[in-house]
Amino acid sequence: MSLQMLVSRDWLRDRILADPDVETEAGIPLADFEQLGMFIAPDLVGGAQDEKVVELKMAFGTVVRQLRRRDQMSIAELSQKADVEEEELRHIEHDAAYKPRPRTVHQLASTFRVPTAKFMKLSGATVTVDARFRAEAVKFAARSDDLSQLTDAERRLLNDFVAFLGKQDGQ
Amino acid sequence: MTELVGVYDLWNRHTNSFEEAQLYSPIAEPHLLDYEQRWMPLVHQKLAQIQGREALAAANLQDFHWRWSEKVQERTGDLGWQSFAIHCGGLTQGLMFANFVKRCRAPTQEGDHLVYVDLVSTAPWNRHGFTERPLYKGVGRIMLVAAVSLSVQEGFKGRVGLHSLPQSESWYRDICCMTDLGPDEQYQKLHYFEMTPTQAQAFIGN
Amino acid sequence: MKRTMTLALSDAEMTVLETLSEKRSLTKTGVLRQALRLYQMVETRQDRGDKLFFEHEGTKEKAELMLL
Numbered sequence: 001m002s003l004q005m006l007v008s009r010d011w012l013r014d015r016i017l018a019d020p021d022v023e024t025e026a027g028i029p030l031a032d033f034e035q036l037g038m039f040i041a042p043d044l045v046g047g048a049q050d051e052k053v054v055e056l057k058m059a060f061g062t063v064v065r066q067l068r069r070r071d072q073m074s075i076a077e078l079s080q081k082a083d084v085e086e087e088e089l090r091h092i093e094h095d096a097a098y099k100p101r102p103r104t105v106h107q108l109a110s111t112f113r114v115p116t117a118k119f120m121k122l123s124g125a126t127v128t129v130d131a132r133f134r135a136e137a138v139k140f141a142a143r144s145d146d147l148s149q150l151t152d153a154e155r156r157l158l159n160d161f162v163a164f165l166g167k168q169d170g171q
Numbered sequence: 172m173t174e175l176v177g178v179y180d181l182w183n184r185h186t187n188s189f190e191e192a193q194l195y196s197p198i199a200e201p202h203l204l205d206y207e208q209r210w211m212p213l214v215h216q217k218l219a220q221i222q223g224r225e226a227l228a229a230a231n232l233q234d235f236h237w238r239w240s241e242k243v244q245e246r247t248g249d250l251g252w253q254s255f256a257i258h259c260g261g262l263t264q265g266l267m268f269a270n271f272v273k274r275c276r277a278p279t280q281e282g283d284h285l286v287y288v289d290l291v292s293t294a295p296w297n298r299h300g301f302t303e304r305p306l307y308k309g310v311g312r313i314m315l316v317a318a319v320s321l322s323v324q325e326g327f328k329g330r331v332g333l334h335s336l337p338q339s340e341s342w343y344r345d346i347c348c349m350t351d352l353g354p355d356e357q358y359q360k361l362h363y364f365e366m367t368p369t370q371a372q373a374f375i376g377n
Numbered sequence: 378m379k380r381t382m383t384l385a386l387s388d389a390e391m392t393v394l395e396t397l398s399e400k401r402s403l404t405k406t407g408v409l410r411q412a413l414r415l416y417q418m419v420e421t422r423q424d425r426g427d428k429l430f431f432e433h434e435g436t437k438e439k440a441e442l443m444l445l
Contacts, residue, residue: 016309024311027290
């Protein structure tokens with residue numbers, strides 16, 4: 001339906017000239033926060049996320065550890081390759097309460113060639129309400145084991161999960 | 172089929188002069204292409220420079236990363252939505268989505284119909300937080316006028332609602348004189364604003 | 378571009394239309410337009426596999442609108 005504007009061109013010119021120089025952006029429907037990836041930190045959202053964030057962070061620590069083992073690197077080696085702090089890597093792999101720095105998550109995503117947005121969701125750096133994502137992550141973490149060498153089964157499991165992370169949303 | 176709603180002007184801050192701009196509805200392929208190929212690459216570039224959350228807010232990127240083509244596809248042919256694009260200087264400068272089936276929340280008009288602005292966004296090169304020298308001014312003003320006009324045309328008496336991004340709150344509260352209903356827990360704690368018929372009349376300059 | 382249609386409604390239907398129209402200060406056409414938008418939304422969502430629920434504000438009790 002064609003719109004009839006209620007003002008004239010001149011009216012708008014006058015107003016625009018007089019308007020202060022400020023931002024006028026509005027609206028981000030929730031679903032699209034998924035796509036915003038790195039932009040939103042969890043503390044912008046209500047408290048109900050906490051328990052679910054911890055679950056995801058455990059999965060994050062697990063996938064980072066498993067990827068490191070797959071690529072046969074020590075923590076020191078990964079720290080160097082990804083250009084991140086060793087201390088932080090240790091926290092990430094073993095402390096589910098730890099909140100990693102977005103830059104570190106970004107670097108790890110880059111190093112392991114996993115979509116950054118997905119790593120951000122896993123690490124708790126960004127918010128997700130995607131139940132399927134959470135379910136897959138929790139399943140993966142539960143089935144992975146902490147041995148020095150990845151077994152064939154663990155390798156397969158890791159590859160499947162990484163493939164899942166590499167998928168476009170909705171697939 | 173996209174229609175030309177009208178011809179207006181954006182203020183070019185670099186040349187200190189007005190430039191002719193076209194307001195179209197609905198959003199069409201060229202506007203989408205501009206979004207994907209002109210807006211987003213700049214956002215990605217900026218992203219690479221960002222570290223902490225404070226820097227993010229400052230960089231003014233909160234409203235980006237929409238999957239526009241998906242949104243538009245979903246909403247094309249859906250009578251509940253109307254979209255708008257502003258074209259100037261050979262590029263899409265602004266985009267807006269308006270919804271017809273939501274209702275007012277403000278106590279004085281609870282349950283009444285309104286035009287809900289789902290999104291209003293200006294190109295990254297027009298934004299202060301994004302660049303030292305933002306280019307065009309006026310997208311927000313034109314779009315809000317369009318929303319109010321749409322509301323009046325629908326019989327909603329100029330009632331408009333929207334969730335403001337933090338950096339835009341003073342625009343909606345102090346310049347547009349909308350009612351600030353406070354942070355919305357259901358919507359990332361963004362402040363929800365509504366315009367009453369009286370405020371709409373004042374806004375349009377009656 | 379507008380297209381015109383003549384509508385034949387029963388007395389009961391017209392009464393409802395008039396009541397709704399007065400309630401929210403919309404024209405009768407306005408009400409029907411809103412009805413069409415909502416109807417389309419319901420159809421689209423249903424096709425997608427979504428269900429339509431009413432939720433009571435106070436009790437949070439949910440009642441499904443059994444459309445199928």
